[in-house]
Amino acid sequence: MGGPGPGRPRRADARRNIEALVEAATRLLAVDPDASMNEVARAAGVGRVTLYGHFGSRTALVAEVVDRAIAQTDEALAQLDLDGDPREALGRLLEATWQLTHRFGAVVVAASRALPPEQMRRAHEGLAVRVRGLLERGREAGRFRGDMPLEWQLGVVQAVLHGASAAVHRGEVAAEDAPWLVRETVLAALAA
Numbered sequence: 001m002g003g004p005g006p007g008r009p010r011r012a013d014a015r016r017n018i019e020a021l022v023e024a025a026t027r028l029l030a031v032d033p034d035a036s037m038n039e040v041a042r043a044a045g046v047g048r049v050t051l052y053g054h055f056g057s058r059t060a061l062v063a064e065v066v067d068r069a070i071a072q073t074d075e076a077l078a079q080l081d082l083d084g085d086p087r088e089a090l091g092r093l094l095e096a097t098w099q100l101t102h103r104f105g106a107v108v109v110a111a112s113r114a115l116p117p118e119q120m121r122r123a124h125e126g127l128a129v130r131v132r133g134l135l136e137r138g139r140e141a142g143r144f145r146g147d148m149p150l151e152w153q154l155g156v157v158q159a160v161l162h163g164a165s166a167a168v169h170r171g172e173v174a175a176e177d178a179p180w181l182v183r184e185t186v187l188a189a190l191a192a
């Protein structure tokens with residue numbers, strides 16, 4: 001992202017433009033992962049020069065959208081009660097995560113196309129920490145399988161969430177069915 005230089009704050013109009021661009025990109029990418037920079041600029045009410053002045057590439061804009069989506073997701077998930085039975089807690093976490101994933105829609109699809117795998121992995125660290133903790137508790141309590149590598153189980157959770165997002169986007173699964181499909185698929189795969 002372009003900037004005003006070290007130590008210099010952005011002007012108010014620049015901050016407004018950035019917010020308008022990120023909000024427009026989030027809205028557009030949520031329904032169309034291939035939304036163009038022109039479409040984003042138009043939806044934000046700015047020109048392409050302004051857009052590229054703040055975001056030098058589509059990848060930079062998508063990265064900013066993803067960073068903000070992850071921050072909002074982490075904030076919401078921090079409020080979730082993960083105490084008690086690890087299987088039930090994981091079910092609650094999966095449903096809450098799905099609701100947040102669905103809110104951002106095809107942003108997940110756009111991000112997986114635009115961002116390198118390492119950046120995608122970092123974007124999911126907050127959720128991964130929560131899931132890992134529940135998996136460890138569940139394995140110790142005999143609620144989840146202990147014969148599979150923990151990292152494999154984490155990957156399964158992520159793959160099911162992303163797969164559900166893509167399936168809803170393609171119209172293969174109704175959005176209202178996705179929470180229970182995600183929960184039941186993951187819990188069945190992990191069950192001891």
